[in-house]
Amino acid sequence: MVRPSLSVIVPAFNEQELISECLHALFDQDEPVDEIVVVDNNSTDRTLAAVQKAAAGDQSVRVVRASDQGVINARSEGFDSATGQVMARVDADTRVDVTWARAVRDFFETFGDHFDAGSGMCWAYDLPFQGPFRRQQGRIAAETTRALGEGDMSAAEIGRLFGSNMAITRDAWLRVRGARSRRTDVFEDLDLTLTLLAEGCSIGLIPEASASISGRRYLSPPAAYLRYCWRDQRTLRARGLRSAARRAVLRTVFVQMPFYFAMWLPFRAFDPSTGRMRVNRLLRRSPQRVLPSGE
CATH class of the missing domain: 1.10.287 (Helix Hairpins)
Structure with missing residues (x-):
């Protein structure tokens, strides 16, 4: 694949406290993102105001609305609205590393003929005991990078996408979008994984696409x-x-x-x-x- 254009989809439902930092991390990339699609999923707080303030006229940001409640619907609306050859998806509490966009593009430019989708590493910025976890992730990323450099694609294959830090090619999305679930009581990233695998698509670890997320679920x-x-x-x-x-x-x-x-x-x-x-x-x-x- 040639150097792909990159869209980032950010589903958001009542995320006024965290979405600004998510967007600023995307703005600060050392290789700019082509477009950022914020999908407002019926927010009742000041999420939209926070987006407008953070973007401050940045032309890369678009806001679309998903009227059907649920992140699975917001994500799908974002993918359908995006224009990039590769479409990444992060959560509103995700903070991507400064080299994240470049790593995603590098992965699909180099290995896009083999992989249709992928996920990067994540750690929690607001939980304790993350040091050992991050070091282990670093070792996995280094080993995967080495194996990919030697042409061993199987070393990067993973069985599940992680919704807080993932990407899919436009071609793969168009192949599977009709088979995706519309249920709101399932994990949208796992459902997309299963849909891709059923279609014969390959999912890989994007070793250098690192991000941090909130551990607030715990x-x-x-x-x-x-x-x-x-x-x-x-x-x-x-x-x-x-x-x-x-x-x-x-x-x-x-x-x-x-x-x-x-x-x-x-x-x-x-x-x-x-x-x-x-x-x-x-x-x-x-x-x-x-x-x-x-x-």
Whole structure:
């Protein structure tokens, strides 16, 4: 593939507090993004005002509206509206590294004949204990880069897109858009993954496309977090993958929820503004993080 044009889609529902930093990170790229499509999904706060203030007349930013609630609908509206040969998708709380856009273009320019979509690495900027996690990601990225340089495409193949930091070619989207789900109670990134794989598309790790995200989902009350995790098996079951859905149930029960409870105290006590633990933060009421459907 020749050097592709790049659109970035940012679905947004009531994201007035975080979307400005997301946009500024996209503005600060060492290789500019061709267009940024913010998809307003019926926000009732000052999200649009925050976008207008951050963009301040920047011609690369367009705002479109997705009237059907749910990130799966907002994402699809953004992909349909975008003009880039490669269409990336990030969350409103994502902060991409300064070399992110260049890394995405490099990946598809070099390996676009093999890969139809890909995801980069992410870490949480507002949670503790991220150092070891980031170092491990760095080792994986370096090994993947080395393998790709030696022509080993299989080393970069991954089985799932990560919605906070992903990209898909326009050609691949046009091939699968008719088969995508419109359900709002599933994981949109997993559903898109399964749709792509069913079409014979290849998904790869974009090793240098790094970003950070908010870990605010972990601050949700237990019942809300469980409902969020439960979408994994529901997405698989909706696609007829019953064995995989059963494994997802086991993963939720024996991995995701135990990790959530193990991190209950440190995640809530951590103050990202100072990088320190503060006991008085444990007295805060847990925020009710909005689910992808807007619930």
